[in-house]
Amino acid sequence: MTVTIASAAPVETAPPRRAGAIVRAALTRIASAIFVLWGTITVTFLVLSVLPGDRATILLNIRSGQTIQRTPAELAPINAEYGFDRPILVQYWNYLSGLLHGDFGQSLQLQRPVADVIGEQIAPTLILAVAALVLAWVLTVPWTLLTAGRRGRAATVGSIVETVTAALPQYWVGVLLLIVLAIHLRWFPVIGGTNLAGTVLPVITLAIPLAGFLGQATRAEFDRAIGQPFALTARSRGMSDAGVRARHVLRHSLIPGITLTGWAMGSLLSGAVLVEAVYARPGLGNVLVSAVTSKDFPVVSGIVILISFAYILINLVIDVVYVIVDPRLEARR
Structure with a gap:
């Protein structure tokens, strides 16, 4: 009589697979949240950049308390000081790098960070x-x-x-x-x-x-x-x-x-x-x-970005916690 002994099939352990799925889901959501936040910052910058009204003129009028037309000679020092005369891409990069370092800019009205x-x-x-x-x-x-x-x-x-x-x-x-x-x-x-x-x-x-x-x-x-x-x-x-x-x-x-x-x-x-x-x-x-x-654009953009960041962060935490608690939610998606 010939006895055939079946070799035991390797058993895959569920915890490593589950841990990997959780990590991948968490990283995917973090990357998505970063992308959405970057998009929000970009849109905010573009909207505030194309609004009517010269920012140097607004700043001088706020400082003087008078709404008058300014000459190019008066505007030139302000444009140079705040970088308003630089190309839009340079302004965008400076704005983005400042946000990464926690710098939301200077309030035009209050002259404070x-x-x-x-x-x-x-x-x-x-x-x-x-x-x-x-x-x-x-x-x-x-x-x-x-x-x-x-x-x-x-x-x-x-x-x-x-x-x-x-x-x-x-x-x-x-x-x-x-x-x-x-x-x-x-x-x-x-x-x-x-x-x-x-x-x-x-x-x-x-x-x-x-x-x-x-x-x-x-x-x-x-x-x-x-x-x-x-x-x-x-x-x-x-x-x-x-x-x-x-x-x-x-x-x-x-x-x-x-x-x-x-x-x-x-x-x-x-x-x-x-x-x-x-x-x-x-x-x-x-x-x-x-x-x-008062058209204080840095303060407006700072508040908009802060609220957007809070919204994205809270939803990110909830998404990650849900995947950890019940991985079936990720499978359904």
Whole structure:
């Protein structure tokens, strides 16, 4: 009798393959984020370079406080000092290399480094954006538990409210709250500040539309998850409907909302700039409005690039974390 002994096939270990996939996915997203940031910087530079108005003339008018036409003899020293007379590619390279070293340029109006101007006002804007994100989730979670995955009026009302709030412009919400709660009822100050009373209305203004977006995302997943076998199994074991919704279904329904958190934080930072202008609140909003009014291009570009960088960085972190937690997401893509 001949006995054939099959040689054992080599077994591939999953962890190295998974680690390699994670590293490749992370590097791909980092490269994509760098490319998007470079594109944003380039577009910002080109837009500010082609705007009407000579930058040397604007700078001299800001310094003198007079809006008059300047002679070429007056403009020549300014053009030479700031490099406005150099070829556009040379200006672009100097601008890009300065950003790589953390130099956003000099404010034309304040005659100070743009990085210092932004650094002094960024804290109130960050506090406003983070507080609005927290409040949006505080509004979204109980509303989803009460109205999602149900039949009849509850589901209809819940969906309508989310659709309407998500479509509300932040500027309009801010003006409405200011008129009703600050001017008529006098519950809050008309001019916002960094204290609690001056922060409440701006936070609500940002949180209401965002809660509508998050509610729409979590509702769709909640409606799908509540009919899955794990929810039916939990009910068959005697768990109440409220327990199933809160302990099992909600956890799955929050995943799309968490995915939107990266977009939401970037949106809140840009929205905070408008809301701060509505409530005359300290922060990047007032700095940006003043810079646009006085055509202080270095400050405008610095704020735009900062918000873009924050948006790209947050989304990059979320993408990488998702691939690490669940590599199947990368396979699906």
